[in-house]
Amino acid sequence: MCNRYRIEVEFDELWHAVRPHRDMTNRANPTTEVFPDKPGPVIRNNAEGERELVNLTWGMPSPPFVTKGKPDYGVTNIRNIDSPHWRRWLAPQYRCIVPWTAFCEYEDTKPKKTARWFALDKSEPLAFFAGVWTPWKGERGSMKNPRGGDHELFGFLTCDANEIVKPIHPKAMPVILTELAEIELWLTAEWNEAKQLQRPFPSDAMMLQPLEGAEQELLI
Numbered sequence: 001m002c003n004r005y006r007i008e009v010e011f012d013e014l015w016h017a018v019r020p021h022r023d024m025t026n027r028a029n030p031t032t033e034v035f036p037d038k039p040g041p042v043i044r045n046n047a048e049g050e051r052e053l054v055n056l057t058w059g060m061p062s063p064p065f066v067t068k069g070k071p072d073y074g075v076t077n078i079r080n081i082d083s084p085h086w087r088r089w090l091a092p093q094y095r096c097i098v099p100w101t102a103f104c105e106y107e108d109t110k111p112k113k114t115a116r117w118f119a120l121d122k123s124e125p126l127a128f129f130a131g132v133w134t135p136w137k138g139e140r141g142s143m144k145n146p147r148g149g150d151h152e153l154f155g156f157l158t159c160d161a162n163e164i165v166k167p168i169h170p171k172a173m174p175v176i177l178t179e180l181a182e183i184e185l186w187l188t189a190e191w192n193e194a195k196q197l198q199r200p201f202p203s204d205a206m207m208l209q210p211l212e213g214a215e216q217e218l219l220i
Contacts, residue, residue, distance in 0.1 A: 001077040001158065002174050004115075005103035006033040007041065009126050014099055015053070017126055018043050018183065022052040030099065034058055036076050037141060042154050044096035044133050045187060056096075060089070060155035061136050071139040071146040077158045078132065079172055081195065089132045090191050097183055098129040098156050102209070105169035116168050117209040120178070129156035130175040130186050130197055162200040164208055176201040 007014075008031050015023070020043050034040035039055045046052050059074015063085045078086055088094075101124040106113040120127055133154040139146040158172040165173040175198050177183050186194055 001169070001172060002103050002105060002156075003036050003076055004033070005100045005129075007031060007099050007126075008101045008124060009099070013126060014041070017099075018051070018097065018128075020053045021050040022046075024052050024054040028055070037073055040098065040154070042096040042098050042131055042133060044154075045093050047093070051187065054152075056133055056152045056154040057140065058154060059140075060132065060134065060153050061138075071141050071143060073141065074153060074155070076155050077172065077174070078155050079158045081157070081198065086132075089134050090194075092188055092190075092194075094132050094134055095187055095194070096131040096133045096154055097177060097186065098131040098154065099126060100129060101126055103174060105165065105173075107168045114211070116211075118165060118206060119209060120206050122207065122209070128177045128183060130177055131156040157198050159198050160200050162206075163203040164206055168208065173200060175199070176206075178205075 011027050011029055014030050025041065030041045032040065037057060037059050040058050041053060042056050043051055043053050057074070059076050060078065062072050062075050080086065081090060102117045102119040104115050104117050107116050131154050133152065136151050136153050137149070139148045140151055141147045157175040159175050161170055161173045177186060177197065182197060186197055
């Protein structure tokens with residue numbers, strides 16, 4: 001599962017790529033590396049039917065049987081869209097797109113796992129994950145450092161891994177959107193149409209980045 005990604009673009013590039021109606025980030029530079037339960041930029045549909053750029057917390061609410069009353073760390077990747085837990089957030093008003101330029105999966109190397117990065121090409125152009133978001137009230141984080149109150153959360157859909165991702169992470173990959181028509185479909189269409197986007201991205205349109213120097217990062 002993808003639990004780490006980065007976005008390296010200027011504000012104006014992101015703004016012009018999707019033309020949202022509102023900016024709720026005060027023109028903040030979107031360049032960042034995003035980890036679970038940390039903020040990341042998304043473009044979402046708001047209650048007035050407008051699209052806005054906003055920073056939300058990565059990790060949708062976990063099912064209650066997972067948290068058992070403890071603070072919720074969140075679910076970053078969503079695969080089983082037939083689950084009643086996720087179906088409530090599949091309508092257009094809860095959909096969003098998540099900008100990225102590279103995402104990470106950890107290769108099962110020994111004695112430690114190796115961080116491997118995927119991008120559309122070596123220039124790391126801007127693309128988007130098909131996401132969902134929701135307001136949520138409760139305790140986030142850990143038992144040691146819970147954060148109570150109102151939160152706005154997001155996650156993104158996954159699908160079968162393609163031939164590029166599969167050797168590193170066989171189970172799944174994020175749902176990737178690159179065309180304006182796909183983005184429009186995801187943000188506006190009824191679910192019986194939008195769900196067609198939950199499919200592997202073409203293998204010949206992306207790459208696994210090589211390991212070089214400091215990029216040979218190991219996960220303990």
